[in-house]
């Protein structure tokens with residue numbers, strides 16, 4: 309059985325849990341990271357020297373890096389569907405996964421840290437405003453793309469949608485005004501309606 313180490317309060321852990329639930333593969337999730345510790349134990353570090361979650365172990369194969377884990381699980385269990393096999397379709401999906409991790413996540417992280425993990429009296433309004441401005445530009449791009457296709461990499465759900473759905477769960481969970489992005493909202497609702505989204509996209513941020 310697949311073992312997933314990581315606290316569910318981590319967006320990167322949620323990606324892996326969402327992937328496993330979409331793939332309907334049996335798994336156990338063990339809390340680790342943050343207040344749960346464990347990540348600095350020798351046993352954990354031997355499997356992930358970065359001392360971070362998520363970490364998965366699949367039949368003795370230990371793997372870290374959330375988007376890589378999503379790719380691995382989809383390639384193993386849903387080749388030709390969640391993991392597109394035609395080359396341009398696959399890299400269309402890959403592109404959105406990297407965009408989530410290197411562009412969108414970087415833009416929105418500070419607003420999340422400030423609004424969820426920083427006490428109100430220590431929050432920086434300029435830092436929040438900067439993060440929101442950076443993210444707003446990316447949301448416009450995302451909304452335009454999702455006005456042209458049902459899912460990020462075409463008309464079918466693929467691995468590309470998994471990290472971005474978790475990202476939008478985090479963004480829309482921030483206690484602030486949110487501008488409407490109708491195409492992103494339509495796409496997101498189509499994913500949150502799936503039974504696989506339970507326990508992942510319906511939990512409060514912490």
Ligand SMILES: N[C@@H](CCC(=O)N[C@@H](CS)C(=O)NCC(=O)O)C(=O)O
Nearest residue numbers: 318319320341342360361362373374
């Ligand atoms: N690039 C890594 C980043 C992993 C990461 O930043 N994990 C955070 C939680 S989101 C972590 O482990 N922080 C330390 C901790 O929780 O103890 C990935 O996508 O898996």
